[in-house]
Amino acid sequence: MIAKIIPIKSLRKSSFATLVKYLTDPQGKTERIGKVSVTNCYTDELTAAQLEIQNTQDMNKRARSDKTCHLVLSFPEDERLSNADLAAIEERFCETLGFCGHQRISVVHDDTNHLHVHIAINKIHPRKLTIQNPYYDYKKVATLCEQIEQEYGLTQVNHETRIDQADRVIQDIENKAGTESLLGWIRRGCLAEIKSADSWQDLHAVLQSHGLEIRERGNGLVFVSKSGVAVKASSVDRSLSKSSLVKRLGAFERAAHTQETAKTSQKRKHYQPRPLQNRIDTSKLYARYQQAQSQAAAVRKTAWVMLRDQRDRLIDRAKQKARHKRTIIKNLPVGKLGKKALYATVSLQFKTAMTIIKNDYRRDYARSKARYPRMAWLDWLHIEAKGGNDEALAVLRSRNIWCGEVTGNYVGGNQNNHNSPGMGAIESITKSGTVIYRVGSTTVRDDGKRLHIPSNAIDTSFAGILQVAVKRYGNRLVINGDDDFKKAIAQAAVQHSIRVTFDDPALEQYRRQCMQQQRFTKTRTSRGISL
Incomplete structure (x- = not known):
């Protein structure tokens, strides 16, 4: 697992309410927000807890540093812990960082391939009103991560601190953009x-x-x-x-x-931004990306020129109007005090008009930039994949180089028809190409090789999941997970007459036994009706 304190990268101090608003925003996804917990507050209600924490921070007038700590706990792909385990791990990290007794709000996010927990911590103690700034936190966090990995049997990650900051910067830039x-x-x-x-x-x-x-x-x-x-x-x-x-x-x-x-x-070779991964030929797709960015930049520039010219015309018109009013006032037969009052009125009207013109220009310019944004390679691939571009989706999935053992409940197979129909309405796609959609009342995570099923899935959705799996992988399926999940899948296949066989001999034998039991029950029922 990885634990990291997210530093604020702007000159202003972070807002606790803004951070919680971002953490609890579903962004149109049903699976993004998991458990939301409020700790060390007088209430468990989210809005009231935010106000309580904000009031606590306002009572400390001496602290000049940031009063909010944003801690993220991220777990390796396909490793899912229970809410009780996540709460225990969260408590241990807060104690290690000296935040025991501090108010905090934690939110579990599950909209990526990695389960992660965001913890917004009030650094101001609710009773002492002193601020807690942990020192050498990366050492304490790394030691605790190693202990938790051993205790909970998680994948062990290298937590050694790298001295070279440039390597961290390179990794952050290239991971986010997807280009060198x-x-x-x-x-x-x-x-x-x-x-x-x-x-x-x-x-x-x-x-x-x-x-x-x-x-x-x-x-x-x-x-x-x-x-x-x-x-x-x-x-x-x-x-x-x-x-x-x-x-x-x-x-x-x-x-x-x-x-x-x-x-x-x-x-010699010169620097040209290019995709980092080379497992798939992306030359044509990257050329399309560059062309799209060039067109967006041209449209953005044209819109900016038009907005700027419109702003300048409105400013010139406001200046002429104010100048004309001053000329009229100059020739009016009134005293100095009367003219002074009229000049002040004209000046106020001119300043108000200038403020409105500039605000309108900034608003329209921001809308224009949002309509035609600059996009990194990965962001463009993400949008294309969500729009149905299978090639872009394949490139995203080729970046997923997870080589560890895949755990959890999932349905897979040896065949793979990537373009098969049957999946539900797509809710989101991760940067690693995992497609998230709903089958019945269950959220399915399709990474291209298998369908991951959450542990709290309802049995009534398993028939629909099996039908999607048959269209994707054929009639011979690989089922992984706990015994209850495997038995529920086998029972759903029998009850809905789905023609499948399972790669696991024991599970296949159980399916056949369920079929024989079903036939026997039907035979007895039919004989009873005939009698």
Whole structure:
């Protein structure tokens, strides 16, 4: 499992109410929100608890740091724990971080391949009104994660802290976008050559041979690719910061461009964002993505120009109107005080008009950006897959490289008809290509290889799930899970006369016994009616 305190990345302090609103927003999905728990408050009602926590935070006037802690507990794929176990684990993490007795609201999310729990903790103690800021929390959290993995038999994850922050940044960027970052490309491809340069001109030559350029920006240096993507030199490696390079190479010098370096740079590979996974040929799909982004950028620019021109025209009209009013006031036969009052009225009207014009412009511009947003490769694939693009869905699923043992209740098979009909209305698709839809009253998670069934599924939905499985995998099915689930599946197949066989010999024998019992019951019933 992984436990992480999510840092706030904006200048403003986090809002507890805003965080809870995000955590409890179903986003149109029936399976996103699991159990919602309120701890150490006078009430279990969510709205009242939020007000209580907000009032507690407002009573501390001395704290200048953030008063809310956002802790996330994430479990490996296909590992599902009971609500009681999740509550016990949550309590242990809060005690370890020094939040025992602090108010908190926790929400279980199950809309991804990984079960995860969001915990919004009030860092202000409800009675002492002091703030608790845990120090070296990553060490405490890592130790506790290892203990919980052993106690609950979970998949063991490497919790060693990596010293190199750049590696964490690269992983975060590339995991979110799905394409290779400039930072990762430089570190993997040409960092050794860059660090070996003995002069500024040698450094410029090495960078030009890789399609890069180094520029001064602010108090530091940045590497810029031919496509315009830039990254701080110090984030690539600390030895490439401006102070380090100036100390080693002398005062900064601009590049002296030569034809020889230009010819050399044409022969080397230059940075181009490309999909990281190579298990499926994505060249055509990625070309479509780039074309769609280019078209969206052109539409966005056109809309921005139109909005800007409209704003400028309205501003000019407001200025002319105010100027005309001032001219009229100037020629009025009134005293100085009367003119002063009239001028103040005109000025107030002009300021009000300017505020309305600017607010309308910002609102329309935000709507235009939302209508044609910039999308990362994975975001575009996600939208395409939800729209029915099987190729995009296959690319998302190819990113799922989980090699551990698959646990839990699921139905699968050796055959796989990916385009088979029969699935319910799609509610959502995860970034790993797991399709989530409902069959009857049960939420099914289809990862392309098997249908995952929740432990609280109702038996009346099993017939529909089996029919979907037969269309997807054929008549020979693989059933995994606890004994109760397997028996319920076999009984549903017999009761609804679904022609299937099971890969598990014991389960197949149980199905046949149920069939014989059903036939025997029908025979006795028919004889009784005839008599």
